[in-house]
Amino acid sequence: MNSFNFDFMQKSILILGACGQIGTELTLALRAKYGNDCVVASDIREGSKELVEAGPFELLDATNYEALEDVIMYYEIEEVYLMAAMLSATAEKFPSRAWNLNMNSLFNVLDLAKEKKVNRVFWPSSIAVFGPNTPRELTPQHTIMEPTTVYGISKQSGERWCSYYHEKYGVDVRSVRYPGLISWKTLPGGGTTDYAVEIYHKAIEEGTYSCFLAEQTVLPMMFMDDAIRATLQIMEMPPETIKIRSSYNLAAMSFTPAQIAESIQKHIPDFSMTYNPDFRQDIADSWPGSIDDSKAQLDWGWKPEFDLEKTTAEMLRQLK
Numbered sequence: 001m002n003s004f005n006f007d008f009m010q011k012s013i014l015i016l017g018a019c020g021q022i023g024t025e026l027t028l029a030l031r032a033k034y035g036n037d038c039v040v041a042s043d044i045r046e047g048s049k050e051l052v053e054a055g056p057f058e059l060l061d062a063t064n065y066e067a068l069e070d071v072i073m074y075y076e077i078e079e080v081y082l083m084a085a086m087l088s089a090t091a092e093k094f095p096s097r098a099w100n101l102n103m104n105s106l107f108n109v110l111d112l113a114k115e116k117k118v119n120r121v122f123w124p125s126s127i128a129v130f131g132p133n134t135p136r137e138l139t140p141q142h143t144i145m146e147p148t149t150v151y152g153i154s155k156q157s158g159e160r161w162c163s164y165y166h167e168k169y170g171v172d173v174r175s176v177r178y179p180g181l182i183s184w185k186t187l188p189g190g191g192t193t194d195y196a197v198e199i200y201h202k203a204i205e206e207g208t209y210s211c212f213l214a215e216q217t218v219l220p221m222m223f224m225d226d227a228i229r230a231t232l233q234i235m236e237m238p239p240e241t242i243k244i245r246s247s248y249n250l251a252a253m254s255f256t257p258a259q260i261a262e263s264i265q266k267h268i269p270d271f272s273m274t275y276n277p278d279f280r281q282d283i284a285d286s287w288p289g290s291i292d293d294s295k296a297q298l299d300w301g302w303k304p305e306f307d308l309e310k311t312t313a314e315m316l317r318q319l320k
């Protein structure tokens with residue numbers, strides 16, 4: 001190992017929202033890579049034993065600037081991953097709470113980076129930044145956005161602020177627009193794409209699933225291992241390679257509820273599905289069906305590894 005890598009291994013990292021769907025796996029991956037003691041997990045509530053006992057854990061509200069600053073100074077944090085957020089479906093029920101959480105936590109982290117108290121920030125954006133006037137197929141990196149959900153508006157505003165803090169204050173902030181994420185370790189909470197996780201649990205437990213989206217609703221999706229790899233990859237790149245400081249389009253696969261059901265039936269032939277679309281259908285209908293992520297491929301070598309068949313095989317194997 002050369003000396004550059006050695007220095008790199010020593011950095012101290014803080015994850016906000018470490019007990020959520022992405023935060024849990026990100027914490028485990030970063031601890032595996034940099035060592036348990038270098039990665040401080042934090043959340044507003046306590047999470048699994050695995051997270052809390054394996055390395056430092058802090059109960060922390062990311063919207064509380066002073067508390068956040070204290071943790072950053074105490075652990076001499078260099079990198080922050082801001083994973084705390086209210087997702088699309090819940091945000092429609094609590095618009096002002098969603099706006100406060102999603103925006104204030106971001107301002108806190110960006111301001112601490114502006115004051116040079118942290119060196120690098122990761123902040124997740126989403127396909128929710130797009131809206132009904134966006135081209136639906138292979139949605140380009142730069143295009144009409146006009147999101148119609150509270151969550152999408154907060155993500156689009158967040159992107160503009162990230163770009164602004166980079167331009168005006170030199171903040172090294174990096175971001176990707178995650179599609180719907182499929183994982184087995186931690187359940188998602190409050191998203192529109194959550195059906196693509198619930199379906200595997202129900203297939204195993206009950207052999208049937210009532211889907212809250214309609215049969216032919218195509219959405220971009222990604223297996224969690226790919227999402228974590230993308231996150232680590234973009235954060236490791238030298239700053240000059242990161243040309244887009246709002247957020248990068250990121251893609252792996254696109255499918256409908258009918259197609260995921262079909263892929264499950266290859267493993268569980270008796271699995272059946274019914275369709276009962278609810279308010280989340282309108283949210284899904286406003287989002288793209290597929291994403292053009294050529295800028296991420298070009299700038300930092302992004303390449304997904306999981307398609308639908310591989311994802312289904314892995315989800316069923318792990319959950320069983």
Ligand code: AKB
Nearest residue numbers: 087088126191192193
């Ligand atoms: C949601 O459904 O709200 C999230 C997302 C696409 O950002 N999974």
